[in-house]
Amino acid sequence: MRLEEEIKQSKFESEQQKAVLNIMVTSNWITSNQTKLLKKFDLSPPQYNVLRILRGAKDKPVMLADISSRMLDKMSNATRLVEKLKQKGLVNREQCEVNRRQVDISITEQGLQLLLLIDAPMKDMTALLSHISTKEAQVLNEILDKWRK
Amino acid sequence: MRLEEEIKQSKFESEQQKAVLNIMVTSNWITSNQTKLLKKFDLSPPQYNVLRILRGAKDKPVMLADISSRMLDKMSNATRLVEKLKQKGLVNREQCEVNRRQVDISITEQGLQLLLLIDAPMKDMTALLSHISTKEAQVLNEILDKWRK
DNA sequence: GTTTCATTTTTGTACCTACAACTATTACAT
DNA sequence: ATGTAATAGTTGTAGGTACAAAAATGAAAC
Numbered sequence A, B: 001m002r003l004e005e006e007i008k009q010s011k012f013e014s015e016q017q018k019a020v021l022n023i024m025v026t027s028n029w030i031t032s033n034q035t036k037l038l039k040k041f042d043l044s045p046p047q048y049n050v051l052r053i054l055r056g057a058k059d060k061p062v063m064l065a066d067i068s069s070r071m072l073d074k075m076s077n078a079t080r081l082v083e084k085l086k087q088k089g090l091v092n093r094e095q096c097e098v099n100r101r102q103v104d105i106s107i108t109e110q111g112l113q114l115l116l117l118i119d120a121p122m123k124d125m126t127a128l129l130s131h132i133s134t135k136e137a138q139v140l141n142e143i144l145d146k147w148r149k
Numbered sequence C: 001g002t003t004t005c006a007t008t009t010t011t012g013t014a015c016c017t018a019c020a021a022c023t024a025t026t027a028c029a030t
Numbered sequence D: 001a002t003g004t005a006a007t008a009g010t011t012g013t014a015g016g017t018a019c020a021a022a023a024a025t026g027a028a029a030c
Helices: A015-039 A045-056 A064-070 A078-087 A109-129 A134-147 B015-039 B045-056 B064-070 B078-087 B109-129 B134-147
Strands: A091-095 A103-107 B091-095 B103-107
Touching (some): A045 A091, A064 A078, A064 A103, A078 A091, A103 A109, B015 B045, B015 B109, B045 B064, B045 B078, B045 B109, B064 B103, B078 B091, B103 B109
Antiparallel strands (some): A091 A103, B091 B103
16 A cells, blocks of 8 residues: 555655655554464564574573564563563573573473474465565665665 | 664575565664654654644544544554643543544644644654665655555 | 672563453434 | 444553663672
8 A cells, every 4th residue: 555545644745754654654564464473373573583583593592682682673671571481381591500690591392383383374474465576675675774874 | 784783683585574674673773763852852652643643634623533544553542642642731632512422632732832842853863864865765665665565 | 808890680660552342422224 | 213233432451662770690900
């Protein structure tokens, strides 16, 4: 849907200002689709994000600060997110013995199994959402990287 | 910053998948900058959004459902947002006499004054954030509109 | 060894969001 | 006029987010 219809605003001060709104509308749109899919597995998008980070670490335990820094939303509260995941049996958390300030998090077998279930539908959805060509996606990525300086 | 550094992930399955993440990271980045600016005026981004919608309506009172449909995030809870703004004296709300199901919202003089204070710094920030040319912004907008089909 | 500072995590508060259930009002069919 | 459906808004619950203050631990200086 065109941006003008989406937020019922007909004129913008500049193409740049319009692009700012367009980015935010598109991001919300992607998130809401992902949220719907993940809800079937009783996960929120940040919870799913944490699980994927842990899977990516391949057995190496990861401390909370690392999780935060890899998340899309840097400022989110890793402590409470991980607590939710632990209650579902999807992650382990234990104090690091060499540095007892750290808390080491790792994904459980059950967590890995859940991710496996989600992989295919999530891939399908991303493909479905990306009605743009590889070339267009490249252009988009270049402009966005430049944008954030 | 390049996306790879931003979320410390080195490879992506496709340019499209990378674009999905890029959109979300860029959106979070814009929002966090706006949040910082608005905080000086004791407003949250959705609250600011509501005030601008009301100013755009030019005296015509707006019902809650209209506010929701014009917001970036459609599903947000207009009732409670408007309540916060009312407590600050920035909006009026009264039951519509012809259709008592409706609640008509309008911006107060105090609300208009506050928006005037914010206009200049917000415009400056948007300009500062948009390190991209008008042409690039146009390309971005075209791809994003196409993306959301 | 004690003080001081930095690191890592936890906790409290206030706000926002999604969704579903609920109330009140209006419109419509008969 | 009555029952039914549609519209508009409110409220409860469970999650997420931002920020600041605090606690625990470790490192460094002296």
